[in-house]
Amino acid sequence: MQFQVTPELIEKIQHLASEQLDQELHRYLKDLHHADIAEIIAAIPPVDAAYIIRLLDSEKTAEILMELYEDDREQILLQLSPQEIAGELDMMDTDDAADFLAELPDEIKGEVIDNIEDDEHAKDLQELLRYDEDSAGGLMAKELIRVREDWPVSECIDEIRRQAENVIRVHSIYVVDKDDKLIGRLSVKDLLTVKSQTKIAEIYIPRVDYVNVHTDGDEVARVMQKYDLEALPVVDEIGKLVGRITIDDIVDFIKEEAEKDYQLAAGISQDVDTNDSFIKQTRARLPWLLLALVGSFVAVLVIGEFDTALERYSRLFFFTPLIAAMAGNVGVQSSAIIVQSIANNTLSDSLSTRLFKELLLSFSSGLLLSLLLLFATHFILNYPISLAITIALSLIIVMIIASLVGTFVPITLHRMGIDPALATGPFITTSNDIFGIFIFFSIARVILEF
Structure with missing residues (x-):
């Protein structure tokens, strides 16, 4: 049966560490895998975790530290002296040691490097720190x-x-x-x-x-x-x-990039997790929420320009969420496919070719869905045929424009050197919501003549 780290074990280890009962700690930890020890010390206060790091053999603690999330590791390293941190880095490959150094405050880095016993190791770490962390130089190890x-x-x-x-x-x-x-x-x-x-x-x-x-x-x-x-x-x-x-280095890089893109697509501007501080999480979320608020307010202003339509054809109002939602969904679908193609380097079509393909796809899908909506509004809801045609026609046009925007924006962002994952988040959703509402009421004004 696979070993499980239980709350009881975590509580016991924390007690032994806080009481500095070294022999019992050794007895509990000596046969545990470094990944299990990492899970335990991530769940206890940093001061107790640092005590365990000091207690165990540096070869094992180096592996433990590599298993921890960056924020947990940073909190533990800050409990250690520069000499103790240097001792841990001495046991690591250069790429891992350089990553750890990069996490430390600038005023500590120099002291840590000065305390590394292996001069060649220290020189290699200084070289690696010169490179951008997302470049080949920042990802590589010197050992070969x-x-x-x-x-x-x-x-x-x-x-x-x-x-x-x-x-x-x-x-x-x-x-x-x-x-x-x-x-x-x-x-x-x-x-x-x-x-x-x-x-x-x-x-x-x-x-x-x-x-x-x-x-x-x-x-x-x-x-x-x-x-x-x-x-x-x-x-x-x-x-x-x-x-x-x-391969392990590049897998870690891909995982980190995927997490960043996922959070960016969700409207989070920084790399955060549930353990981060209230201030850090707020800073990461608020900018895009502010953008969504501004976008929604613009949508309200757009609807306000068509108040005459709402007075004469109040039933149009009930379909506003449907049109806006379809615009947002179609735009996200289109941009997600483009972003994935860019990430996989499989986007071989020119912009015009890609837009033409997207036009055909959105037209065929929009035509089918519009016919279904036309049937539902006229025969099930008993709306006048002119009103049903207005809603159905608006849907197909909105879907076409949203798909074109969802294709054009990520390709353009990529060419400008901006992460195209931005185009799968609130930016594309909010903009397409506004376009969708504007198109909906503009078509209604033409067909219903108000």
Whole structure:
């Protein structure tokens, strides 16, 4: 049966930590998986969690810290001294350690780096912090296996053994020239089946996929997905091999990007979760709620311009929510498809071609739904045929325009360098609501002549 972290266990661990009962804590925690310990310390006060981090072996606590959510980890790290944090970072791969450093206040970072015992490790972390966190340079780790093309196999194997001590998982062996420029990769099978004096230049594979340190994370994910790669080497501006990105790093990146896009589509402007402060959650939600309020107020003003219609044809008012909702829904559907295509790099059509396709799709769907609405309003609700035609015609036109807006906006945002996920949120819904209401009453004015 799978182990479960229970409220009773969490309460017991918290009690032992607060009372500093080290032996009993060791007894409870020694056989637990680091992910289970992370779940426990995330649920207890940071001061008690920090005590457990100090108590356990640094190799294990490094894995525990990597399992925690960023906010939980930050609260615990702030309980530790710079020397203690440095001790944790010493046990981590450079990419994870750099991520942790980036979370710390600026005034602490320098102290932590100064206290890292391994000078090479500290130098690597400083280099990684120079890159944008969503670039290949920000995602990569410095740990990898590299060999020179002019080495014989015997020397190559000895060097691989030495380098592998710092690499948790060996995905690939990269080949560089005398200037450390990436020129290929090495097959382990070829390495083991040739004579020991054979030069690496005779057996390496010259074709190797790679990215530049400044390559955007989305492009890195696309390359790794397209070629089904477990690891991807990273080169600097002059082609020198400087790191590698592994599949677990890019999965974490994709997950974070998906969460950001989901929240942006829901009208949340910052990355927040349920544990964040009241102030932070309010700042994240309020801007888009304000936009929705302004948009809704504009919709009220639009309806006010047609008060004569509402006086003479009050039944039009009952269909206003239907028209607005269909406009918003169709716009979100269209924009969601475009945003997904952009994310997957499968949007190959030109803007005009895409708009034409969307026009045909929305017309066919709108025609069917409008006929159903015409039937329902005239034969079920017994509305006059002129009123039923007005409502049905408004629906099809609103659906066509909403789908075109939902297609045009995300493509335009993407070309402007703005996250197109913005177009699946309140922005597109609110704008289409306003367009829908305006079109509805404008058509009604023409057909019903008021």
